[in-house]
């Protein structure tokens with residue numbers, strides 16, 4: 689947790705870990721009805737969506753959702769000229785909390801929908817969950833890896849594991865498309881007074897230590 693906000697990432701990657709093709713575009717081969725439905729329903733439950741300048745506009749309801757569009761083009765925060773529910777956000781000039789407040793979000797899930805720079809930036813803030821869909825038979829050689837570390841050969845799973853997330857069971861969204869929820873494990877820390885009394889350790893969220 690980041691204060692009142694839960695940080696959750698959503699992506700669909702090819703079998704070789706790419707989220708865009710060699711042109712930098714989002715290919716039709718990564719578009720699956722069951723995954724789109726899963727994403728749409730998840731985003732409908734989120735308080736705020738965070739995206740890069742080129743992501744996220746294809747989703748139904750996208751104008752209705754509270755949205756932060758990351759860009760270096762503004763110093764900190766600026767209104768979107770056409771979309772009242774969106775703000776441009778440069779994290780170099782305003783914190784996540786300031787950005788959420790600017791767009792009218794006080795608490796709840798902040799859904800990170802990419803692309804790669806945005807996913808990578810939120811590794812520093814810390815994901816509570818990362819929902820990784822996989823198109824198991826699609827390969828995108830020369831494509832854009834999910835995380836910047838993919839350019840150094842790291843698979844998305846390796847990046848998520850080194851960020852302290854643990855995989856849940858593999859779920860099947862449809863033929864050829866799986867979903868794994870990677871979740872931050874609560875850190876178990878012995879409460880001194882409990883330990884002194886010989887009782888079990890308490891669960892503590894890593895973000896609250």
Ligand SMILES: NC(=O)c1ccc[n+]([C@@H]2O[C@H](COP(=O)([O-])OP(=O)(O)OC[C@H]3O[C@@H](n4cnc5c(N)ncnc54)[C@H](OP(=O)(O)O)[C@@H]3O)[C@@H](O)[C@H]2O)c1
Nearest residue numbers: 699700707713714740741742743759760802803804805806
């Ligand atoms: N398969 C999937 O699940 C998935 C998900 C998302 C996106 N995609 C695809 O991936 C491709 C790339 O997406 P994208 O270009 O939107 O994402 P991106 O490469 O992460 O970021 C695009 C822009 O967002 C801004 N930005 C990102 N990080 C920032 C930071 N830390 N501070 C300030 N601004 C920042 C920058 O805008 P400025 O240049 O204005 O500074 C950057 O050029 C697209 O083809 C998209 O469709 C695929």
